[in-house]
Amino acid sequence: MTRHLLPAARPSAARPALPSNGWRLSILGAAAALTLGLASADASAFALGPLRVQSALGEPLRAEIDVTEMAANEAEGLKINIATAEAFKNAGIPYNAALGDVKATLQRRAGGQYVVRLAGNRPLNDPFIDLLLEANGASGRIVRDYTVLLDPPATRQAAAAPVTPIAPQIATPVE
Incomplete structure (x- = not known):
């Protein structure tokens, strides 16, 4: 039984050359990707950083939350x-x-950086709480999930207390 090779599988001394417009297609593809990348930069003109908790359990x-990216005109209507x-459900x-x-x-710090401040009146008695934050503005809607971790008050106070070094005392021998 003889096996016949398919045309693509036949060994040949010379491979067929790529079409002369192959490089044009790759340049066109790169230009399209760049254009889409620039267009999507406007779509994500608002981004939030990590959450920093300043309260303790029972408070x-x-x-x-630092605002890591925001368009110049976004702050007014956000x-x-x-x-x-x-x-949540x-x-x-x-x-x-x-x-x-x-x-x-949304507040602006002295250095120009924006920050989202969260403040409540009810004490939080769970050591961790899931938080869902919504932001609606000119560039669209963003929903971000955070987990709030609350330390016990004693732990937070101990961490916040400054450590003052004690100067060593040298005893002089009594003669």
Whole structure:
């Protein structure tokens, strides 16, 4: 039985040359990717960084989130808030009723950097709480999930207490 090789599998001394417009297609593809990349930069004109908790267990929530990216005109119309209980349910995240009074405000620091400040009135008694934050602005809607970790007050105070070095005392021998 003889096996016949398919045309693509036949060994040949000379491979067929690529079409002369092959390099044009790759340049066109690179230009399209660059254009799409630049267009998507406007779509994500707002981004949030990590959450920094400033309160302890049993205290009302005080926290900050750095705004890592924001278009110049975005700050004026931006609305940031804690998501509704239904949004938590739809996301499969348990809703804590203590988050009901937490206010999220966009503030500008002296250096020009924006920050989202979270402040509540009800004490948080769970060591960790899932938080769903919504931001609506000119560039669209962003929903971000954070986990708030709360240390016990004694641990937080011990970490915040400054350590003062004690000068060594040298005893002089008595003669």
